[in-house]
Amino acid sequence: xxxxxxxxxxxxxxxxxxxxxxxxxxxxxxxxxxxxxxxxxxxxxxxxxxxxxxxxxxxxxxxxxxxxxxxxxxxxxxxxxxxxxxxxxxxxxxxxxxxxxxxxxxxxxxx
Numbered sequence: 001x002x003x004x005x006x007x008x009x010x011x012x013x014x015x016x017x018x019x020x021x022x023x024x025x026x027x028x029x030x031x032x033x034x035x036x037x038x039x040x041x042x043x044x045x046x047x048x049x050x051x052x053x054x055x056x057x058x059x060x061x062x063x064x065x066x067x068x069x070x071x072x073x074x075x076x077x078x079x080x081x082x083x084x085x086x087x088x089x090x091x092x093x094x095x096x097x098x099x100x101x102x103x104x105x106x107x108x109x110x111x
Contacts, residue, residue, distance in 0.1 A: 033069060033070055045087075051086065059104060076107075086099055
């Protein structure tokens, strides 16, 4: 995971931290989903966290609207493919990209 993130950061040097975007994403998740936003079962899952946070940030950055966040989140965390991405081989590039893409598609209303 460390190597993947380092390579991603190196390859995407135009991306800069955006406190306003981060705060918007956190506020949206908190208000629409609540304290269980990053849980698949009982505990917080960091892979769910990165998929939800990054996909919503990407949608907002691209000037698009997040669609039916609460309902689509509930559907996402029941998706068997997503469960696989967030519970096994979580640091592989395929699973990182897969879970973010899947989450983004749900939150755009494409799934």
